[in-house]
Amino acid sequence: MNFEYYFDKILDFYNVSTIKELGLAIDTGASTISNWKQRNSITALKKKCRELGIYNEIFGDLNKIINIASEVNQAAKEINEVDIDETTLLLFKEAYQKAKNSDNIKGLRVYLMDFQEFQKVEKITINELKDLFENMLTESKK
Incomplete structure (x- = not known):
């Protein structure tokens, strides 16, 4: 934050x-x-x-996204899917905050909806994951 x-x-x-x-x-x-x-x-x-x-x-908008993420976690658990780990959840929140601060929430949403193919990664550092989200934000502005 x-x-x-x-x-x-x-x-x-x-x-x-x-x-x-x-x-x-x-x-x-x-x-x-x-x-x-x-x-x-x-x-x-x-x-x-x-x-x-x-x-x-002051903090309301971020709380909404946290609540939405919690609801997604709960729904995923209910259908026996893997829930979002804390690190990924925090990175989603950080990406959301960056998009909000740059007035580009719509761009982030569009990018996330289009982001369909994931590469399998055995290990990734926090900085690499942050870079991935920053690249997502950059791409969504184009």
Whole structure:
């Protein structure tokens, strides 16, 4: 998850541009917010958003894709198919977020629907899998 992306969403949500203004808006010290930012603490942002009742407004879209993936996993289990492992699920979420950030969700969907042939791979590193998803996004923009 990209801390800066969600931090910017919170700034936009409260229509503020500085840590000090955000602190006043959410009743949190500027030093605390600065600490979150230095640590890139998505967990702290999520916790505060839950407390403020704005979690869905800030993180909602990603939660929808997680819920959809969970439903797909459950359906696959029910028909005795192999479910999606956590690493692949996380990469799908990352690919979705990149497509969303580049305003190309439709391109990602089209590419995934067209992606019918898989090569058998015995071993693949996380970086190779990330490269594969990035190539998918690049190809979907063409």
